[in-house]
Structures are given as structure tokens and as C-alpha cells.
Amino acid sequence: MNALIISALLGVVMMFSSFLLKDRSTVRSMAIAGLLLLLVVNVLEMNGVEFFNINTRDMIVFDRFALLFNTIAFLSTLLYLLLSAKEMAKVGVYFADYLALIFFILCGVILVSSFKSLLILFLGIEIISIPLYILTGSDKRNLKSNEAALKYFLLGTFSTGLMLMGIALIYGAQGSFYSVDISKIAGETPSALLIAGMLLLFFSMSFKVSAAPFHFWTPDVYDGAPTVFTSFMATIVKAAVFVAFIRLFDEAFGLLHLQWQLLVAVITALTLFIGNITAVFQQSVKRMLAYSSIAQAGFMMLSLYAMNADAKEGLMLYVAAYSFATIGIFAVLIKMSDYTFEGFNGFAKHQPLLAATTTIFLLSLAGIPLTAGFLSKFYMLKAALGTGKHLWLVIVAVLMAAVSVYYYFRVIQAMYFKEGEGQPMEVSKPFKWTLVVLAALIILLGIFPNILLSWLYF
Amino acid sequence: MIYFLQTNINTTDASSYLPVALQVAFAVGLVIFLTVVTHLLGPKRKTSDKLQNFASGIESHGDARQPMAIKYFLTAILFVLFDVEVIFFYPYAVNFKGLGWDGFWAVLMFVGFFLCGFTYILKKGALKWED
Numbered sequence: 001m002n003a004l005i006i007s008a009l010l011g012v013v014m015m016f017s018s019f020l021l022k023d024r025s026t027v028r029s030m031a032i033a034g035l036l037l038l039l040v041v042n043v044l045e046m047n048g049v050e051f052f053n054i055n056t057r058d059m060i061v062f063d064r065f066a067l068l069f070n071t072i073a074f075l076s077t078l079l080y081l082l083l084s085a086k087e088m089a090k091v092g093v094y095f096a097d098y099l100a101l102i103f104f105i106l107c108g109v110i111l112v113s114s115f116k117s118l119l120i121l122f123l124g125i126e127i128i129s130i131p132l133y134i135l136t137g138s139d140k141r142n143l144k145s146n147e148a149a150l151k152y153f154l155l156g157t158f159s160t161g162l163m164l165m166g167i168a169l170i171y172g173a174q175g176s177f178y179s180v181d182i183s184k185i186a187g188e189t190p191s192a193l194l195i196a197g198m199l200l201l202f203f204s205m206s207f208k209v210s211a212a213p214f215h216f217w218t219p220d221v222y223d224g225a226p227t228v229f230t231s232f233m234a235t236i237v238k239a240a241v242f243v244a245f246i247r248l249f250d251e252a253f254g255l256l257h258l259q260w261q262l263l264v265a266v267i268t269a270l271t272l273f274i275g276n277i278t279a280v281f282q283q284s285v286k287r288m289l290a291y292s293s294i295a296q297a298g299f300m301m302l303s304l305y306a307m308n309a310d311a312k313e314g315l316m317l318y319v320a321a322y323s324f325a326t327i328g329i330f331a332v333l334i335k336m337s338d339y340t341f342e343g344f345n346g347f348a349k350h351q352p353l354l355a356a357t358t359t360i361f362l363l364s365l366a367g368i369p370l371t372a373g374f375l376s377k378f379y380m381l382k383a384a385l386g387t388g389k390h391l392w393l394v395i396v397a398v399l400m401a402a403v404s405v406y407y408y409f410r411v412i413q414a415m416y417f418k419e420g421e422g423q424p425m426e427v428s429k430p431f432k433w434t435l436v437v438l439a440a441l442i443i444l445l446g447i448f449p450n451i452l453l454s455w456l457y458f
Numbered sequence: 459m460i461y462f463l464q465t466n467i468n469t470t471d472a473s474s475y476l477p478v479a480l481q482v483a484f485a486v487g488l489v490i491f492l493t494v495v496t497h498l499l500g501p502k503r504k505t506s507d508k509l510q511n512f513a514s515g516i517e518s519h520g521d522a523r524q525p526m527a528i529k530y531f532l533t534a535i536l537f538v539l540f541d542v543e544v545i546f547f548y549p550y551a552v553n554f555k556g557l558g559w560d561g562f563w564a565v566l567m568f569v570g571f572f573l574c575g576f577t578y579i580l581k582k583g584a585l586k587w588e589d
Contacts, residue, residue, distance in 0.1 A: 012574050019581040 001052045001062060002041040003070055004110045010034040011103035018096035028085045031099045035078045038106070042070050046455065058178070059117040066114035068316060068455045069243050073109050073236050076323040077102070080236070082434045083331035084228050091226045092138050101131035102232065109236065112244035116251070118167045118177045121244060125163065125208065128237055129156050135232075136225040148224025155217045159207035166200030169193050170252075179252035190256060198253055202260070205248065208241045211301055212270035215294050219278075222290035230286070231330035234293045235323040242300050246315060250307055257307055264305045265390045271298035272400040279407045286339045288407055289329065292365065295404055296322050299380055302397060305390075306383035313453050314379030320445060320452060321372035325361040328438045332358050335425045344411055345420025353432055355415045360439040364446070366408040367401050372445035377401060379449075532584055543572055 013034070017027050041051065046067045081102075089095045104127060111124030133156065137149025167177070173193035174182045185194070207214040222230045253260065275295030282288040300318055303311035332354055336343055348355035364373035384394050414420075445452060511518050550557070550565050557564075579585070 012571070015574070015578050019578075 001050060001054060001060070002045045003038050003074070004060075004107060005052055006041055007038055007103050007106045007110065010038070011100045011107065014096050014100035014103055018094065018100070021096070024089055024095050027096045027099065028081075031085065031103075032078065032081055034103070035074060035081060039071065039074045039078060042067060042074055046071070059120050060111065060114050061116050062114050064456055065247075065312065065316075066110075066243075068452075069113045069240070069319065070110055071455070072316065072320045072323070072452075073106070073113075073240060076236050076239075076320075076327060077106065077232075079324070079434060079438055080232060080327045080331075083327065083431060083438075084231060084334055087228045087334045091228060092140065094138070098135065098138065098229075101135055105131050105232075105237065109240040112240050113247070115244065115247065116179055118170065118179070118182075118248075118252075121248065122160075122163065122167060124244065125160065125241070128240065129160065129208075132156075132229075132233060132237065135229040136221060138229065139226045142224075142226075144224040145226060148221045151217055151224075152221045155207070159204045159214070162200050162207075163204035166197040166204065169197030169200065171197075173197060179248065182252040183255055185255060195259075198256070198260070201248065202263070205241065205245045206267060209238060209245060209297050209300070210294050211267050211297055212274050212294075213267070215271070215274065218294055219287055219290045222293065223284070223287050227286060227330060227334045230290075231327055231334070234289070234330075235326045238293065238297065239319040239323055242297075242303075242315065242319065246304055246307070246312070249304060254307070261305060261387070261389070264301065265393045268298055268301040268305055269393055269396045271295070271301055272397055273298075276400045276403045280403065282407070283341065284339045285333060285341060285344065285411060288341075289326070289333075292404065292407070293326070295400065296365070298400070299377060299397065302380040302384045302393075305393065306380075306387050308383055308386055310379055310383035310386055313456060314376060314383050316456065317372065317379055317445065317449055317452060318376035321364055321376045321442065324438055324442050324445075325364040325371075325373060328361040328435060328442075329358060329365075331431075331435065335427065337423050341410055341414050342420070343423065344414040345418040346422050347415040347420070350422035351425065351427065354427065354435065357435040357439040358415065359412050360442060362408045362412055364442045366405045370443060370446050372442045372449070375446055375449050529587065536579065536584065539575075543569075 014027070014031060017030060021027055021030075045062065046064070081099075085099075088098050091098070108124045108127030108129075108131075111120055111127065115121045115124060133149055133153045136152050137145055139145035170182055170193070171177060173191045174184070176182065182194075203214065206212075207217075210218040222234060225233065249257075249260070272295060275291050275293075275298055279288050279291035279295060282291060296318075300315060300322075303315040303318070305311075333339065347358075360371065364371035367373045367377040381394055381397060384397070385391075546568065547565075550561060553561065
């Protein structure tokens with residue numbers, strides 16, 4: 001509750017600072033200080049210090065799972081702002097407004113990670129989506145950005161409509177919005193209304209996390225949006241929707257697990273296959289990362305498929321590993337003028353430190369041991385094996401992880417083994433240090449994952 | 459998927475909507491029926507005046523698809539915002555006594571946030587008419 005209220009207020013403060021403060025660097029430091037504050041109050045709440053006591057009638061409950069995820073999300077956003085806030089100013093003139101929108105999105109992130117009622121889920125998804133439509137189209141003079149925003153808006157609202165329809169059907173079947181009441185199934189078989197509602201919710205959530213048959217918007221939107229905001233969309237927002245997905249299907253439809261397990265398995269396999277195979281053929285690193293985010297979503301879907309204790313731990317680790325690595329790569333990519341693979345030629349010679357950290361991020365995304373990416377993939381596969389069924393899914397996942405190595409290593413190969421004149425880049429000292437911290441975090445999580453996971457229990 | 463086939467008619471879910479379905483079918487059917495019947499039975503005497511678009515009796519000229527200043531659109535959108543704000547007051551007014559002071563503070567907070575937004579758009583120059 002601490003973080004929810006403070007992030008909403010910070011959003012309003014940032015809104016006002018857009019016309020009260022003329023200096024951009026002050027606005028930037030304010031946003032970073034605000035995020036630090038959010039992080040601190042959230043960690044305080046994990047230790048039992050609550051500033052606000054508001055009766056939400058149990059529609060929002062901050063359990064350890066939610067609080068830990070919020071901490072990861074705030075930490076990622078903090079690192080993201082430290083690395084890329086300056087680049088936001090280059091997108092358009094409304095620097096403080098963009099930051100305000102990011103704080104509002106964080107409100108939505110907090111809501112979807114802690115909902116106990118479908119109403120809150122819907123509110124949270126909307127609070128996340130609407131600012132994202134604006135951010136996607138924030139590069140107003142760029143036609144691709146406009147196209148991306150329009151596509152995202154039309155498809156996003158359509159899938160939100162599906163979600164509302166699903167919620168309405170579920171309310172019709174069970175007479176309540178609370179996940180606890182929905183999970184109570186009268187009689188032997190659930191009613192057709194409940195199943196129809198569950199399927200609609202499943203499809204709309206799959207759309208939001210860009211799982212396979214619903215992924216078509218992702219490459220265009222991620223490619224068209226300004227790169228700074230793609231970075232935010234592909235990491236923190238996607239992770240939050242995943243947490244909501246898991247929470248919804250665990251708490252509301254947990255008893256029906258055996259019924260929807262096969263459906264999830266098929267969608268997971270499809271997502272892994274399409275994401276990885278299409279990523280192989282990309283020429284632009286930005287578009288490759290868009291497809292890689294679909295592929296990584298496939299791996300995160302494994303936790304939905306398995307839905308056991310391992311899956312939840314694994315998801316937390318996956319979210320952290322994926323967010324940190326992707327934010328790092330995007331931060332480097334934003335600084336470049338050429339987004340193709342050729343643009344990375346000879347990068348190691350001109351920017352040795354940046355190339356080294358980017359290599360660590362890529363290794364983590366590919367799942368090479370000693371990085372957080374390896375252990376998170378390991379947890380996911382372990383969870384999927386733990387169900388004792390559908391062994392083919394695990395085999396597909398491992399094969400696809402092997403395919404992903406190809407396109408991640410193409411960037412590393414271009415950086416280290418190809419000649420190129422390099423691109424002019426302005427790289428500041430703090431930027432370099434933040435990248436090093438990010439890389440260190442990834443390796444630390446790869447060796448001691450319990451630093452993060454023990455927070456789930458103690 | 460099998461559940462769709464196993465629906466029990468005697469439960470409370472689908473069958474109780476039968477009157478609604480009937481009414482919808484009747485409404486749609488009536489519209490289709492009347493449209494078809496007018497086309498079949500009505501006399502057709504076309505004159506150039508009759509075929510023109512009806513614009514409140516005034517002769518129409520030019521195309522409606524002309525670029526329009528964004529200001530009109532902006533003003534209309536802002537009007538919708540205030541309209542929606544007023545909609546929220548109706549349920550509050552009905553439950554004014556029942557909600558007590560808690561409700562009062564909640565509504566006050568709502569209006570406070572709304573005023574924040576209003577100052578924001580004013581300061582951003584959304585209502586500035588001259589450039």
C-alpha cells in the first residue's frame with residue numbers, strides 16, 4: 001500500500017514539475033529520488049512497516065510474492081532511469097510528462113501484482129495500457145511511431161474488451177469478482193459460462209504478454225516505439241502482466257489446473273517456436289530483441305504451465321534476470337545510431353567496457369551458466385518436469401534455448417570478431433558504472449539466487 | 459471444450475436468457491422485415507432534390523472531410539471529462555447520508571485529483587484559443 005499511494009502522488013508531482021521546473025536535470029534527479037523512495041518504502045513494507053492503513057475490503061492484498069515482485073520492478077525501473085532517462089529527453093519536448101506516465105504505469109504494476117478481485121486486475125491492466133499507448137506514439141513526427149501507437153491502441157483495447165467480456169461471464173457464473181469465490185466450483189463440473197469466461201481471460205492475458213497466436217502486434221509495436229520506451233515495455237510491464245497472469249490462474253482457476261494445462265502447454269510450445277525461429281532471421285537488433293522478448297515470454301509461460309512452488313520461485317528469478325539483461329542491452333542500443341547487426345561490428349575495440357557488459361547481458365538472455373539467465377531457465381524446466389506430464393514440452397524448450405544462442409551470439413560475434421569503424425557515441429562515466437553494476441547483479445544472481453528467492457519466505 | 463456440449467438446460471445460467479434472446483430476435487427481425495417491405499412496396503420517384511443529403515433543409519455545399527482545427531476536438535474531449543466527473547456525483551448524491559464522512563473525504567479526494575488535472579491542462583495551454 002505504501003508504494004501504491006506514493007507512486008500515484010509522485011506521478012502527480014512529475015506532472016506539475018513539467019511546467020513548474022524548467023531545468024531537465026532537476027526533473028531527472030527528482031524522478032530518480034522518487035524511485036529510490038518507492039524502493040525504500042516497499043522494502044519497509046516487506047519488513048512490516050505500513051504508512052497507510054486503508055480498508056480495501058481485501059481487493060488488494062500485499063503478500064510476499066507481490067511485494068518481492070514490486071521490489072524487483074522498482075529496482076529495474078531505477079536502473080532503467082539511471083541509464084536511459086537522458087535519452088527520453090531526445091524523444092520529444094515533454095520530458096517530465098513521460099516520467100509522470102512511467103510513475104502511473106508503476107501504479108498499475110503494483111495493482112496487477114497484488115489483486116484479489118478481477119475489478120482490480122482490470123483497473124491495473126488499463127492503468128498500465130493507456131500511458132503505454134501514449135508513450136509508444138510519443139515520437140510524433142516519426143511515422144513508424146504513430147503507426148505503432150495506433151496498432152497497439154486498436155489491438156490493445158480489443159483484447160481489453162475480451163477481458164471484460166470474460167470477467168462479465170465469470171461474474172455471471174460465480175456471482176463474485178473475488179478470486180477466492182471464483183475458485184469455489186459448485187458440483188462436479190464447472191459451468192459453461194465459467195469456462196467460457198476463463199478462456200476469454202486466458203486469451204486476453206496471452207495477448208498482453210504476447211504469447212504465440214496473439215503475438216502479431218509485438219514486433220511492430222516494439223520496433224516502432226521510441227527505443228527508450230520499448231525497453232520499459234518489454235521488461236517491467238511484461239513482467240508485471242506475467243505476475244498477474246500467474247496470480248489469476250493460480251488463485252481463481254487453480255482447481256481447474258488439469259483442464260487448462262494442455263492448452264497452456266500448446267501455447268507455450270508455439271510461443272517458444274515462433275519467437276526463436278523468427279528472431280533468427282532478423283537484420284535489426286531492435287527487432288531481434290522484440291522477437292527475443294516473445295521467446296522469453298514462452299519460457300515464462302512454463303511457470304504458468306507448471307504452477308508449483310518451483311514455478312513461482314523461478315518466475316521471480318526469471319523476471320529479474322530478463323529485466324536486468326534486457327534493460328542493459330537496450331541502454332547500449334539507444335546510444336547507437338545504426339540498429340543493424342553490422343552496426344555492432346568492431347564495437348569491442350571502440351567501447352571495450354560496453355561490449356563486455358553487453359556480452360554478459362546477452363549470455364544471460366541465452367542462458368549460459370554463471371549468469372542469472374541460466375538458473376532462471378533451470379528453475380523453469382525443473383518446475384515443468386515436476387508436473388510429471390508432457391515431457392515433449394521440456395524438450396521443445398531446451399531445443400529452442402539452443403536456437404536462441406545463435407542470434408544472441410551473432411551480436412557478440414559482430415562486436416568481437418568483425419572489423420568496423422565504430423559509431424560516435426557519448427558515454428558518460430556514471431552510465432558505464434551503472435552498466436557494470438547491472439552486469440554484476442546478473443552474475444551475483446547467477447551464483448547466489450537465494451539472495452532474491454529467500455525474500456519470498458522470510 | 460467439452461463443457462460447451464454438456465450444458466444443462468435446467469440450471470440457472472443459459473436458459474434464463476431465453477426471453478432476452480426472443481426479444482433480440484424480434485427486434486432484429488422487425489427491422490429487417492420493415493426495411494425489406496418498404497423497398498418492395500414503396501413507389502420510387504427519384505428527383506435530384508430528393509437524392510441530396512438532408513442537411514436541415516439548407517442546401518449542402520462542399521465536402522465534409524475538411525481539416526478542422528484541433529482546438530475544437532480538444533475542447534470537446536475536455537467537456538467529456540467534466541461530464542464524466544458529474545456522472546460520478548450522481549451515485550454519491552443518492553448515497554450521501556449512508557456514506558457519511560468517509561464518502562465525503564473520498565469524493566473530496568476525487569475532486570482534488572480532478573482539479574490537479576485541470577490545473578495541468580490549463581498550464582499546458584490546452585484552452586488557449588489564440589496561437
